[in-house]
Amino acid sequence: MRTTVGIIGAGPAGLLLARLLDGAGIDSVVLESRDRAYVEQRQRAGVLEQGTVDVLRAAGAGERMDREGLPHDGIELRFAGRRHRVDFPALTGGRSVMVYAQTEVCKDLIALRLRDGGPLLFDAEALAVEDAATDSPRVRFRHEGAEDVLECDYVAGCDGFWGVARKAIPAGLTRVFERAYPFGWLGILADVAPSHDELVYARHDRGFALLSMRSPSVSRLYLQVPEGTDVAAWSDDEIWSELDRRLETDDGFTLRRGAVTQKSVTPMRSYVHEPMRHGRLFLAGDAAHIVPPTGAKGLNLAIGDVVTLARALAHRKETGSAELLDAYSATCLRRVWQAERFSYDMTTMLHRIPGATPFEDRLQLARLERIAGSRAAETDLAEGYTGLPFG
Template sequence: MRTTVGIIGGGPAGLLLARLLHTAGIDCVVLENRTRDYVEQRQRAGILEQGTVDALRACGAGARMDAEGLVHDGIELRFDRQSHRVDFPAATGGRSVMVYAQTEVVKDLIALQLAEGPPLFFQARALAVEKPESDRPVVRFSHGGREQTLECDYVIGCDGFHGIARAAIPAAVRRTYERSYPYSWLGILADVPPSCDELIYARGAGGFALHSMRSPTVSRFYLQVPNGTDPADWPDERIWDELDRRFAVDGGRRLARGPVTAKSVTPMRSHVTEPMRYGRLFLAGDAAHIVPPTGAKGLNLAVSDVRVLARAFEHHRRTGSAELLDGYSDVCLRRVWQATRFSYDMTTMLHSRPDDDAFDERVHLARLHRLAASGPATAELAENYTGLPLEEIG
């Protein structure tokens, strides 16, 4: 099999890149290890930056998002038994975010690709990327019970943290930066209407809590818990009681409660791989970087990567110049590190470390009061949360 761009991974990064390349007249093939049902049910992020929303609309994947997604013009911060709202449009010149689950983004992109192309192969397990430094790299993969090869001009690794693409960059070239956090998130889905109009980020007694939503009838909650927590140790009543405790503000009401339909524990970590390009092999999304979910950057960083990459391929097709392709890693890493910094700041400010003392607690609260009371500090949070435009990353 032969194509211009071989894409490993059929998650949001790989699927959106395929869509952008297709609309630019550049042929590609997507290899996805899992089944279609598995990919479409994989629970992940639900907050889309303004730039992600704009990109989905521009490539024809925004109709259902606009019909079913929830536009949010701010977030609520709760701490010290007080509530403070951050107004995104007022602080950013009009930008907002959209609550629309990653599972739904993936469904929309898959439906478009199967209807209009380019080729998308499920249960196609990538085995190796060969000769990435040459002008004819090859992806070996298994599909339909036999091993096959995909010859490409370029290979894009959108295959996540555990995929094969990153490992194809020689260890002598690859640099890794990591940070693990001493806590995890216990996440639940509940069949209950949200108790808020916008997301609530709380630093309360016992640690961090987040109130999000998936739809007008389904709520999403997260609780900071110790690493190694077993969800089975948290019966539903205990979860609701702890959420009430951490969200508590003077004069506030208890959360609406409902059936819990899913529980999971997510460790918190940051991971960045440099460079994001080696020869004709490019990394995008989780294959290159992971951030803690506190700042809602993971999916949006992946979208930023492939937007930069699609522009570079379109520029190369139109002009013959590889300048933008050559600059891909540097351009993306500037944004990645800004998002990593923002996610780190949000995470450390809102969570309690096991070894925090009274001094640490007062410092964290001082940071939160500064965010709530200072125009420049509030604007900094709003600008990063809604997503810095690609052109503004310096």
């Protein structure tokens, strides 16, 4: 099998890259190790930055998002019983975010890919990327019980943290930066209308809590829990009671309860792999970087990566110049590190750090007070949350 760009992974990054390349007249093949049903059902992030929304619309993948997604013009911070709303458009010149689940983004992009006849192989497990440093890289993969080879000019590793693409970069050429956090998020999906019309980030002495949503009738909520927590140790009633405590306000906020349909615990970590390119292999998304979910950056960083890569490949096709391809890693990493910084700041400001001293607790409150009382500090948060420009 032969193509110009071999794309490993049919998450939003790989699927959008294929869509953008189609628009530039560049052929590609997408390999996905899971079946279509799995890809269209796995629950992931749900907050899209302004830039991500704009790119999906421009790619012809925004129709259902605009119809069913939930535009949000701000978030609410809660601390010490107080509520403070951050108004995104007022602080960023009109930028906002969209609540639209990653699952739905994948459904939309898969439908477009299959409608237009682009090669998309499910149950196609990538086994290795070979000859990445040459002009003729290859992806060995297994499909329908047999091994095959995808020969290509470029390989895009959009296959997540546990994928094979990153392993093709020699260890002696890489640097890894990471931080593990001593807590995680216990998340639930519940069949109940959201208790607030925007996301609520709560700093409480008992730990962090987040009120989010997936639709007007489905709520998504999270609690900070110790690292290694077994989700089975928490009953539904215990979760709701703890959410009540951490989201409480002096003005008597009431949390709506409903049937819990899903529970899980998400570990928290920061990770960056440098470089994001080796020869003709380009890493994108979780294959190259991970952020704690506090800043809602993971999906959006992956989109930024593939937008940068698609532009570079189109530039090479149009001009013959490899200038943008050569700059891919450095270009992406500038944005990645700003997102890592933002996510770290949000995480350390809002979570109860195990073993924290009273002095450190008061510093957290001082940081929140600064945002509530300073337009400059509030603007920095709003710009980080709605997203830096791609490229």
